[in-house]
Amino acid sequence: MSTAVIFGASGGIGAALVDTFSKDPQWSEVHAVARTPKVGQPRAHKVVDHQADITQEDQLAQLARVLPAPDLVLIATGMLSDGADLRPEKTLKQQQMDSFERLFRINTFGPGLVAKHLIPRMPRDRRTVFAALSARVGSIGDNRLGGWHAYRASKAALNMLLRCYAIEMTRWNPQSICVGLHPGTVKTDLSAPFRGNVTADTLQEPAQSAAHLKSVIDSLSEDHTGQMFDWAGKPIPF
Numbered sequence: 001m002s003t004a005v006i007f008g009a010s011g012g013i014g015a016a017l018v019d020t021f022s023k024d025p026q027w028s029e030v031h032a033v034a035r036t037p038k039v040g041q042p043r044a045h046k047v048v049d050h051q052a053d054i055t056q057e058d059q060l061a062q063l064a065r066v067l068p069a070p071d072l073v074l075i076a077t078g079m080l081s082d083g084a085d086l087r088p089e090k091t092l093k094q095q096q097m098d099s100f101e102r103l104f105r106i107n108t109f110g111p112g113l114v115a116k117h118l119i120p121r122m123p124r125d126r127r128t129v130f131a132a133l134s135a136r137v138g139s140i141g142d143n144r145l146g147g148w149h150a151y152r153a154s155k156a157a158l159n160m161l162l163r164c165y166a167i168e169m170t171r172w173n174p175q176s177i178c179v180g181l182h183p184g185t186v187k188t189d190l191s192a193p194f195r196g197n198v199t200a201d202t203l204q205e206p207a208q209s210a211a212h213l214k215s216v217i218d219s220l221s222e223d224h225t226g227q228m229f230d231w232a233g234k235p236i237p238f
Contacts, residue, residue, distance in 0.1 A: 003029045003068050007054055007114060008076035010034035012188030013133065016210035017076055022047050024214070031067055054110035057117075064117040072217070073118045075132040079106040080151050088148040099150040107154035112161050119165060124173040129217055130165060134158055134180035134228055141237030159228060159238045166226030177220050180228035182236055183209045204231070 004021050008014035009032035018032045022044040029046050035053045043049070050067075052059040054077055079102065081087045086099055111132045122128045137148055138155025159180050166178035185202060186209045204212070212231040219233060228236045 002027050002071040003031070004072040004074065005031045005033060005067060005070040005118065006074045006076060007033045007052075008078070008133075009049070010036060010038050011076060012206040013183055013186055013209055013213075014076035016206035017074060017213065018047060019044075020207070020210040020214050021072075027072075029068065031070070033063065054114055055105050057113050060113050060117045064121055067118075067121065069121050069123050070118060070128075071123060071126070072129045073114065073122065073131070074129075074217075075111045075114055077106060077110060078133055078135075079103055088151055090147050092149060095149055100153070103150045103154040104157065107151070108157045108161065111158055115161070115165050119169060122169075122173075122176070124176075127175045127222075128169075128173060128177065129220060130162075130169065130176070130178045131181050131217060132158060132162060133183055134162070136182045136230065136236055138180075139228070139236050139238060156238075162228075163226045163238060170222070170225060175222055177222055177225045179220060179224060179226070180236075180238075181213055181216060182228060182230040183213055184231040 004027050006014060006017050006021065009018050018030055021027050022030045027046065029048060031048045031050060033050045033052050037049045037051055050063055052063045054060065086102060089095055115130065119130055135155045136142060137152050138159055140156055143152065162178055162180050169176040169178050184204050186204045186206055188206060209231060216229050216231065216233045228238055230236055
């Protein structure tokens, strides 16, 4: 039996991932981590809620001490805009230091701290997966439109970290897998202001996205480590 730890468990995709993994008998425990856990929501008996902010290293260190060794660590946190001052840039002239700092803190530095405290606790004698939600727009090789500078850069930096972690993890455990996952366009608060050109057949409900992402994770082998995949399992260049 296996243990999963899912960060961002109070978000749209994160909550759906907790629900999806908790329904799979393969997973004996699903630890749901959120900065502000939802109070009073019904949970499967195997789900354990934790409070931790991924940008607060002391909280992550404390969390790591109480968690069992995880076979899966899945980071489903992310930030694109705040509905006010922080919005994707259409031109380099709109770049702001505050935007870079806020997006890198959530999209890059936070997952990096999670990796620091959770990867060393993962088993080294069997298959393990460390995954983080990235984004197609964070792909340097796939960038044809430009714009969204701070968000793209924060996700591209996350992708580089994941590649580095994959190399290091393989030295400890040849069966380890470290990947980025692109969930597609999902009906969540993050995507809400930017769905004007998204057709109904490509917009996913959180439960759909979670099912697709779990299917991708289930299909991964050590040959896939250090790469990024979309919700359909297709590779995306870093």
